[in-house]
Amino acid sequence: MKTELELPAFAMAETADGWTKLSPAGRGRWQGDGIEVEIASRDKQLEIYIQPTVKPFLTLKLFWNWDYEYSDRWVLLGDQWERGFGDLEWRGIAPERTMPWYFLAHNGKTTLGYGVKTGANALCYWQANQEQIVLTADLRCGSEGVVLGQRQLHAATIVHFAESLDRTAFSCAQDFCSTMCERPLMPPYPVYGGNNWYYAYGKSSHEAILNDSRFIASLVPEEETNRPFMVIDDGWQLTSGDGQAWGGPWVGNSRFPDMRRLAEEMKGIGVRPGIWFRPLVTAEYVPESWRRYRGPEGHVLDPSIPEVLSFIGDNVRKMTDWGYELLKHDYSTFDLTGKWGFQMKSQPNALPYSFQDRSRTTAEIVTSLYRTIADASGESLVIGCNTIGHLAAGLFEIQRTGDDTSGKSWERTRFMGVNTLAFRMPQHGTFFSHDADCVGITTQVPWELNGQWLKLLAASGTPLFVSVDPAIVNEEQKQELRRAFAVAAKPMPSAEPLDWLATTSPNRWVLNGKEERFSWHNDSLDVHRYRDAEWWK
Structure with a gap:
């Protein structure tokens, strides 16, 4: 051979x-x-x-x-x-x-x-x-x-x-x-906690985030030194669009009047603050030479220009200076190419524009953008979402490796989340920390199925983020969340999908050295088998 x-x-x-x-x-x-x-x-x-x-x-x-x-x-x-x-x-x-x-x-x-x-x-x-x-x-x-x-x-x-x-x-x-990947970059500790997107969908406030933070902190014993994150997703910025994922300027709006104070209060509650941003789009005035094109959300910036990279780096440093320990960097592949990943195929670019610096390839320009964000983030972690993993490896600690799961549709969570977790798992620890996205806990998603997704993520060795409205959680779900966080807070070996050669949604997994089975469909669900599983106790 x-x-x-x-x-x-x-x-x-x-x-x-x-x-x-x-x-x-x-x-x-x-x-x-x-x-x-x-x-x-x-x-x-x-x-x-x-x-x-x-x-x-x-x-x-x-x-x-x-x-x-x-x-x-x-x-x-x-x-x-x-x-x-x-x-x-x-x-x-x-x-x-x-x-x-x-x-x-x-x-x-x-x-x-x-x-x-x-x-x-x-x-x-x-x-x-x-x-x-x-x-x-x-x-x-x-x-x-x-x-x-x-x-x-x-x-x-x-x-x-x-x-x-x-x-x-x-x-x-x-x-x-x-x-x-010769130099993978991993977080110095297991990453877990909350993200408000899959129940708030951009409609939130300073007080709502503090309430979310209190709930997330209540699920973790005070003596746990690896504290959970609470990530503020889209909706905090001045031109938020109430969940439309618009860009900067990266200052708070009327519902988020003081982002530095919010970070300090979140830390006082016992969570690590995280924040979402879309680096390449802003509605504020910028020089005409910085603009690659005008989109419905604002000016789309050209990262081949050194002044644009300095501007983006300054925004990143501002957020870390406020006290945010995790930055969720989103939308840049779409803003650079005009396509989502599933549309790119053999033609990655759809936009009729070159970059101002014609001497460098798109890949080089993308990598320089990522490096700018990584360098400016300092000790704060970076999650790349809608970013190119093969170029982000070694620069970002965490990569959102699949499209959005859901707080509205279980089928979307199964289709996106389980598939992503299985087939991108070989990249976990070899490229970066592999984030297959959230568990969106709402009344619209069956807990019998969502609870299994929670348990699989928690024991997979990958980041665990939950998106949950504290007002709708029952006692059983609180207990399961406490168990999940206790598992996710500690280092775990990478999960292995055993039946990935035969299906797009594996249900046989090795978790912490033991084979476990899941059912992703209502008609074959045995709730008590999962609730009483020995590995979960």
Whole structure:
């Protein structure tokens, strides 16, 4: 079995003049249409370099022959551009399927992995058919090709994984994710607590947050030194739109008159304050040169401009100076590309604008935005939501890895939450801390099902956030929340989905070394079995 990925069989490039097949120009070198690409083999990895060029370069495609005998037993698992949308799964080979960043292939005994390392300078995705594996590196600067000039670009580092021993596909996936990320960043303690979004949906106030904080603190013994968070979601900022996720200016509104005092009062109650923000949008006056375009929510800023990054960094430092120990950074992928992750596929960008700095790729500009936020956050944690995990790894401690769960629909929580938790779990501890989103506890979501989601999240080793209206919680739910927080406050091994090769919503899991079963559907629910489960006591 080959453990080293060979050089591509051939390469193609897209410039402003269209597509061209590049011609070999020596080992690991291809040329054509004013473009030169070098691929260097080092330490069983392939380094992709784009040589200096004044020609706008849009896309590079590399092709390998499929070295393993094709059969209908191969199933593939790809990643997503940003969050999962209930669409992560092992499935047979579909040539049109776009698999951002990496994919794994499994045939019952062998697990293969093909990917690029985190922090790439191009937006990369894979495709596979019965004969070939194709890597596409999107080198655009927004809607236009990058103009490198005299600069050489290290576009990406390709890594390969091959395993045929008696190991599970999940274990191999964890190892492969470790290979892709050399410097993962994790919180210094388990993260858990509350978030007000899935019952308040943007309609909140200073006093409501204090009431939420009292409730969350009441679920944790005073002697617990790892205190829970209470995260203020959208709705606190001056132009909040009552839950419309509008942007800055990042100052409080009439219901939130003093954000510094609120943070201090939350700490006095016994919770760690957290806060939501949308860094690239503001309704306040900014210089015309800072604006990339005007959206319905305000001015969308261009993060390729140094002054814009300084402006964003100042806002981040302001919130941490107020005392907020966790920042939830949201919406930036949509603001940068005009698409949600499930829409991006092989065309990540929908906006008809380039960035002002044409010499850098979209991936480079995104990473510089993330680095600015990470540096300005200081000791406060950052959750990236609607951010690109492969570029945020090593910069943000926590990544929201799936689209929103719900306080209104159990089916949405099952579809988004359970799927995300299972299929992004190999990234937990290898890229960042993997947040599959909240447990929204309301009267609209059956507790018999939601209580299981709470227990799975709590024992998964990943962050646990609950969104709950204190006024509707009964005594049974309070007891279950206390148990969940007691588990989530301590380090736990990563959960493993045992049936993820066969379903998109696994119900068999290994939690803290023991196999446990869940039922995500009303018609097969045995409530007492979960309430009395030994692992939960």
